[in-house]
Amino acid sequence: MKFDDIDKALRNKLYDAQDSDAPSWEEFRTRQSRPSSSRSFPMRRYAAMVAALAACIILAVFFIQPSIENFSPSIKHHTYTTPKVSIATDNKYLAAIPTEERPTKYSIKENIKQSHIGDTESSIESTDLTKVVAIDQPKELPETEKVNQQPTNQSKKQDKIENKNYNYYNRYNNYTPQKSTRPLLAISAYASLPNLGANVNSQSAGLSTLGMSVGEKIMFIQVGQYNQVIAFAQSDFSHKLPLMLGVNFDLDIAKNLSLSTGLSYSYLHSSAQSITNSFVHKYKQDIHYIGIPLAASYRFLSNKVMNLYATVGVGFDFVVAQRGVNDTYHSGTLTSSQNVDMNNDVFQFSANAGVGINFNLTNRLGLYLEPGVSHYVKSDNTPLTYRTQSPLQFTLKAGFRFSW
Amino acid sequence: MIDTNLIRKCKKGDSEARKIIYQTFATKMFAICMRMMGNKNDAKDVLHDGFIRLFEKIDTFRNEGSFEGWARRIFITSALTALRKRQIIAPVIENENTVSHIPESTPGVIASMEHNEIMRFIAELPPAYRTVLNLYSIEGYSHQEIADQLGISPENSRVQLLRAKQKLAQSLIKAGILTDNEI
Numbered sequence: 335m336k337f338d339d340i341d342k343a344l345r346n347k348l349y350d351a352q353d354s355d356a357p358s359w360e361e362f363r364t365r366q367s368r369p370s371s372s373r374s375f376p377m378r379r380y381a382a383m384v385a386a387l388a389a390c391i392i393l394a395v396f397f398i399q400p401s402i403e404n405f406s407p408s409i410k411h412h413t414y415t416t417p418k419v420s421i422a423t424d425n426k427y428l429a430a431i432p433t434e435e436r437p438t439k440y441s442i443k444e445n446i447k448q449s450h451i452g453d454t455e456s457s458i459e460s461t462d463l464t465k466v467v468a469i470d471q472p473k474e475l476p477e478t479e480k481v482n483q484q485p486t487n488q489s490k491k492q493d494k495i496e497n498k499n500y501n502y503y504n505r506y507n508n509y510t511p512q513k514s515t516r517p518l519l520a521i522s523a524y525a526s527l528p529n530l531g532a533n534v535n536s537q538s539a540g541l542s543t544l545g546m547s548v549g550e551k552i553m554f555i556q557v558g559q560y561n562q563v564i565a566f567a568q569s570d571f572s573h574k575l576p577l578m579l580g581v582n583f584d585l586d587i588a589k590n591l592s593l594s595t596g597l598s599y600s601y602l603h604s605s606a607q608s609i610t611n612s613f614v615h616k617y618k619q620d621i622h623y624i625g626i627p628l629a630a631s632y633r634f635l636s637n638k639v640m641n642l643y644a645t646v647g648v649g650f651d652f653v654v655a656q657r658g659v660n661d662t663y664h665s666g667t668l669t670s671s672q673n674v675d676m677n678n679d680v681f682q683f684s685a686n687a688g689v690g691i692n693f694n695l696t697n698r699l700g701l702y703l704e705p706g707v708s709h710y711v712k713s714d715n716t717p718l719t720y721r722t723q724s725p726l727q728f729t730l731k732a733g734f735r736f737s738w
Numbered sequence: 739m740i741d742t743n744l745i746r747k748c749k750k751g752d753s754e755a756r757k758i759i760y761q762t763f764a765t766k767m768f769a770i771c772m773r774m775m776g777n778k779n780d781a782k783d784v785l786h787d788g789f790i791r792l793f794e795k796i797d798t799f800r801n802e803g804s805f806e807g808w809a810r811r812i813f814i815t816s817a818l819t820a821l822r823k824r825q826i827i828a829p830v831i832e833n834e835n836t837v838s839h840i841p842e843s844t845p846g847v848i849a850s851m852e853h854n855e856i857m858r859f860i861a862e863l864p865p866a867y868r869t870v871l872n873l874y875s876i877e878g879y880s881h882q883e884i885a886d887q888l889g890i891s892p893e894n895s896r897v898q899l900l901r902a903k904q905k906l907a908q909s910l911i912k913a914g915i916l917t918d919n920e921i
Contacts, residue, residue: 339845340903341875344856348773348876351853356768357782359760365786613886662886667808668798670815670887671791672822 389626520584520592522702524733525577566606566617573720574603582627584735590633598625600651602719613669619658619676621717625651629686641692645704649684656717678717684710692735704731740805749796756793763806764789767813769857773872774817776861788816814877818887821865840907847916859909867902874899 357365580598587593600623608615629647636642658674688706695701706729710721721727740762747755767788771781792812799808848856860868869888873879874895881892881899888895910916 340840340848340906343845343848344871344875345878347848347851347853347856348769348860350766351769351857352765353769353772354765355778356764356785359757359764362760362764362786362789664883667803667811668795668815669811669883670818672819 520582520735520737522582522584522596522733522735523580524582524702524704524731525579526598526729526731566608566615570606570608571604571718571723572606573723576600576602576720578625578729580625580627584631590636592631592633594627594629594631594645594647596627598627598649598651599623600625602721604719614663616661616663617658617674618661619656619674619717619719621653621657621678621719622655623651623682624654625649627686631690639694641694641700642689643692644687644689645706646687647685649686649708651682651684653678653680653682653717676717679713679715682710682712682716682721684708684721686729688729688731690731698737700735700737702731702733702735705729706731742801745796745799745801745805748793759792760789763809766806767809770810770813771817773857773860773876774814774869775820776863776865776868780820784813784817784820787820788813791816810877814873818869821869840903841911841916841918844903844907844910844916847910851915859906859913862909863902863905867898867905870895870898871902871906 578598578600580596582594582596584592584594602621602623604619604621606617608617627647627649629645631643631645633641633643656676656678658676660670660672660674661668662670662672686706686708688704690702690704690706692700692702708727708729710725710727712722712725716722740759744755744758748759764785768781768785771784771788772778775781775784792809795812799805860871863871870884873884873887874881879887881895884890884895885892890898907916907918911918
């Protein structure tokens with residue numbers, strides 16, 4: 335460093351100069367209590383979150399709609415042809431009934447309404463069913479009486495009708511409309527960690543062990559008022575294990591088949607270090623994603639204790655907040671700390687697959703573990719994160735599932 | 739000289755310790771902010787941001803070297819950040835009237851001036867010149883450090899310093915404080 339006389343004169347005059355116009359401590363404290371503009375949350379982040387939430391609600395409503403129709407018709411879909419039960423309390427009524435359709439052995443004293451099974455669940459009265467079955471169980475039904483004796487050599491056609499009726503009665507009797515054991519709607523909250531392992535840096539991932547390998551991505555950041563460019567090679571980065579938290583809505587659309595969607599939050603932290611001359615540049619970035627997963631699941635085993643299922647789907651992750659800071663150190667002293675403008679893609683697409691096991695803790699609550707694999711699609715403008723470092727990830731989701 | 743006990747208390751968030759540190763350094767740091775920013779309003783903003791950063795980062799001060807030197811770095815960094823945000827450090831368009839030489843009597847004239855008066859002339863310099871002059875001549879940064887801070891080459895820093903001095907000399911001549919013997 336060569337100081338000339340002007341430098342010395344300026345330094346002597348100004349280095350220790352003081353300015354009495356400095357604000358007082360009270361002014362400083364008063365100003366400190368005001369909200370800082372740098373702390374404000376940009377509106378576009380709120381907008382992205384609201385949009386994601388709205389999309390989730392729309393999807394949920396869309397899928398819930400057919401489910402409501404499906405619930406009561408679950409009986410309608412199992413409609414059986416109602417056998418004809420003739421009420422024979424008077425012979426004049428019998429005369430009106432075709433011979434082949436007349437009751438063969440017994441009838442019932444009481445009037446039995448012919449319910450059209452399947453109209454509604456409530457239209458089937460258990461007392462009616464008991465009495466209908468009683469037709470073939472005369473010994474246990476003192477209310478019945480013999481009304482019409484038929485010849486012993488019945489025609490084959492009549493036997494067929496009787497057998498058919500008998501089967502219907504049994505099926506009616508055995509049929510007890512129950513609530514489906516499979517959940518129509520389930521909400522699950524989960525946490526997910528990839529690779530079940532430690533943080534990743536490029537060298538341990540084998541991308542580069544000796545400087546920059548061919549094809550290695552280099553990230554340039556611009557700092558300073560002159561847009562000074564600092565280069566960080568991919569191998570300079572180390573990525574912390576990302577954490578994903580989420581809420582899912584599962585909806586049964588068919589037997590053993592369900593669709594799910596929801597909201598997920600992912601936090602990815604990365605850091606890099608680069609040395610130029612005597613300066614050490616330490617770069618840190620935090621990226622927050624809100625994601626909308628869409629998946630289809632198939633249950634291939636289901637019992638009271640647990641369910642086993644397989645799932646495939648896709649994920650749409652949107653950056654809702656990202657922050658990059660470059661700290662420059664000289665001789666161990668922080669000389670500058672500058673925010674880095676991150677003009678990255680705000681969207682990342684992923685494909686996911688996995689198998690899961692759900693342990694039924696209670697009728698409504700289950701604990702599930704879902705090991706799987708995810709592939710994150712990256713572009714040239716995708717920020718360097720754990721997901722770009724290792725696009726193919728083995729993940730483990732764990733959470734609780736509430737079913738209705 | 740700041741007591742290490744005071745710094746330790748400040749690290750613990752003691753409000754009274756912070757107040758003492760503020761009162762000790764506010765006037766000196768405000769003078770730096772004024773030199774760097776060139777106007778009082780911006781200087782107050784930088785002073786405020788600088789003290790917030792100082793109290794946030796005081797944990798990183800390891801009692802090695804001067805606390806004041808460490809604090810100066812923080813305020814200069816805050817000033818540079820503010821200048822960058824305001825995008826007022828732009829490449830200087832050369833003024834044809836800039837003198838190509840600096841009169842030999844310049845150092846003596848500067849030495850005889852009041853510091854407020856010098857500050858006024860420095861404030862009138864283009865921000866890029868003023869920044870390099872402040873960092874090199876007064877704060878003692880090397881051209882390499884300036885280059886790294888501003889994202890320019892060390893040669894560019896040298897050129898800007900020379901032009902800053904030429905511009906300062908021209909202002910002093912215009913004000914009748916300095917006589918250009920070679921004209």
